[in-house]
Amino acid sequence: MRDDPNLNGKPVAVGGRPDQRGVLTTANYEARTYGLRSAMSSARAVKLCPQLVLLPPNFDKYRAESRKIREILRCFTEIIEPLSLDEAFLDVTNSAAFDGIATRMAAEIRRRIFAETGLTASAGIAPNKFLAKVASDWKKPNGQFTIAPAMVGEFVKKLKVEKIPGVGKVTARKMHALSLYTCQDLQSLPVTQLKAEFGSWGLRLNDLCRGIDHRPVEVTSERKSISVEWTYNQDLQTVEECMQKLPPLFEDFLTRLNSARAADLVRALFVKVKFFDFKQTTLETSRTRTPSLAAFREMLDAAVKRYNKPVRLIGIGVRLGSRESIAGNAQIEFPLDSMS
Numbered sequence: 001m002r003d004d005p006n007l008n009g010k011p012v013a014v015g016g017r018p019d020q021r022g023v024l025t026t027a028n029y030e031a032r033t034y035g036l037r038s039a040m041s042s043a044r045a046v047k048l049c050p051q052l053v054l055l056p057p058n059f060d061k062y063r064a065e066s067r068k069i070r071e072i073l074r075c076f077t078e079i080i081e082p083l084s085l086d087e088a089f090l091d092v093t094n095s096a097a098f099d100g101i102a103t104r105m106a107a108e109i110r111r112r113i114f115a116e117t118g119l120t121a122s123a124g125i126a127p128n129k130f131l132a133k134v135a136s137d138w139k140k141p142n143g144q145f146t147i148a149p150a151m152v153g154e155f156v157k158k159l160k161v162e163k164i165p166g167v168g169k170v171t172a173r174k175m176h177a178l179s180l181y182t183c184q185d186l187q188s189l190p191v192t193q194l195k196a197e198f199g200s201w202g203l204r205l206n207d208l209c210r211g212i213d214h215r216p217v218e219v220t221s222e223r224k225s226i227s228v229e230w231t232y233n234q235d236l237q238t239v240e241e242c243m244q245k246l247p248p249l250f251e252d253f254l255t256r257l258n259s260a261r262a263a264d265l266v267r268a269l270f271v272k273v274k275f276f277d278f279k280q281t282t283l284e285t286s287r288t289r290t291p292s293l294a295a296f297r298e299m300l301d302a303a304v305k306r307y308n309k310p311v312r313l314i315g316i317g318v319r320l321g322s323r324e325s326i327a328g329n330a331q332i333e334f335p336l337d338s339m340s
Contacts, residue, residue, distance in 0.1 A: 001028065002118045011036070012053045018042040021231045021312065025057055029141060062086070065117050072112045076105050081217045089129055091217035106144050127152065130213035134163050156211040157184035164208050166201065183209040226260055227270075227317020228253045235276045235310035242273075242304050242311055243297060250293050253316055257291065265320040266291060271299040272315035273306075281306050284319070291318055 001007045011031035016022015022042040034049040046052050066085040073080050079091035098104035106123035113121045120142035124135025131147045138145035147155055160182055161167050161175050178197065180186055186194070186209035194202030207213065230249055236242050257263055269291060270284040283303040288295055296316050304311060 007053060010053050011049050011051060012055065013042075013045060014055050014057050015042045015045070016056075018046050018054070020233055023231075059085075065119065068117055069113055069119075069121075072109060072116065075112075076109065079217050079219055081219065089132065089217045103144070103146050110142075110144065128211075128213035129215050129217065130165065130208055131155075131211055133165070134159065137163075152211040156209065157182065157187070159183045161186065161209075164205070166204075171198075183211075222322050223260065223262065223320055225270075225317055225319050226253070226257050226262060227272075227315055228256060229272060229313055229315030229317075231274075231313045232311075235312050236314075237310050239301055239304050242300055242314060245314060246297060246300060246316075247293065249314060249316060250291075250296060253291070257318070262318075262320055263291075265322070266318045267321040268319040269295055269299065270317055270319065271296060271303045272313070272317075273300070273303045273311055274313035274315075275307055276310040276312050278312075279307065279309070280313075 001012060009030065011028065011034060013024045013027040013031050013036055015024035015026075018041075024036065024038055024040050024042060024045055026038050027036040027045070031045075031049060031052060034052075036045050036049060036052070042054060046054065062085050069086075070080070070082070070088075073088060073090060076097050077090050077092050077095050081089040083089065092100075092102050092105055095105065098108065102125045106125050110121045110123055113119055122136055122140045122142060123144035124132040124138065124147075125144065126132040126135050126147040127149050131152065135145040135147050161180055162172050164183070167175070174197075175181070175186075180189075186205060189197075191202065191206045194206050196202070198205055228249060230245070232245070236245065266289045268284055268286040269288065270282055272280065272282045274280040281303055283299050283306075285295075285299065300314065300316075
């Protein structure tokens with residue numbers, strides 16, 4: 001939209017071709033009024049919005065703009081945790097800019113982003129990462145919102161459970177069945193009941209519903225996994241057809257693994273299969289830490305046979321440990337539109 005003003009006011013999305021099972025990577029606000037969202041199939045998107053302008057991704061352009069924005073952020077702090085090309089956490093606790101006033105820093109960051117890139121950005125200012133992320137969504141697009149420490153108690157009481165990271169559609173339905181709709185509802189439950197209902201995650205839920213989040217802004221984030229997945233234009237009908245697709249997928253995976261120089265960090269292998277009806281399954285093993293075509297072949301066979309349905313997507317990958325943990329085991333035996 002920035003580069004082509006003729007797109008302003010029109011529903012626009014970025015994604016793959018509808019006839020090749022593409023998916024959307026993003027959609028503008030005009031498109032979202034039709035129910036479009038990221039990760040939706042392009043075919044469904046054009047059905048919901050026949051006048052949609054669908055553009056192919058251009059990641060080289062996105063990375064170039066992302067680098068410009070990161071340079072702006074570094075003028076205010078070196079403690080930056082990138083979440084994606086268009087989103088980051090900043091810790092400005094000890095920044096001297098604007099007399100240490102975070103709201104003024106956020107406003108200046110947004111002003112400079114627009115002046116230097118022509119892109120709008122939203123910002124959330126809060127005492128911790130959880131609340132900063134919530135605040136960044138509060139006044140989109142092109143706005144900012146502050147949750148001051150004194151506001152936290154009252155603010156989170158009214159916050160819907162869907163705003164809590166980790167609460168997806170399934171968990172939200174479970175919470176609603178228990179008459180839990182807001183953080184205040186969650187606060188009414190003892191931590192023992194939260195653990196009983198939601199397992200070990202109940203402990204973290206007990207903190208988040210009170211606006212407590214002790215996670216630091218991490219400057220370096222180690223990669224947790226490496227994987228590749230392909231969506232096929234036509235469903236694969238049999239296990240044998242799936243096996244025929246595995247060698248080129250494995251070659252692609254090896255290229256990524258070698259480029260990341262992470263072969264020595266592998267701690268588990270996994271296979272992901274999505275069936276024609278979008279039901280999916282993931283199979284993981286740590287019995288071997290050496291990725292091989294034979295190992296993935298065995299796992300893929302088991303994964304496909306779990307449901308015995310036509311397959312639309314196959315993914316393979318590895319979970320990674322940190323270099324410190326691997327060594328220890330050996331010895332012992334802002335988004336654009338939401339910069340947070």
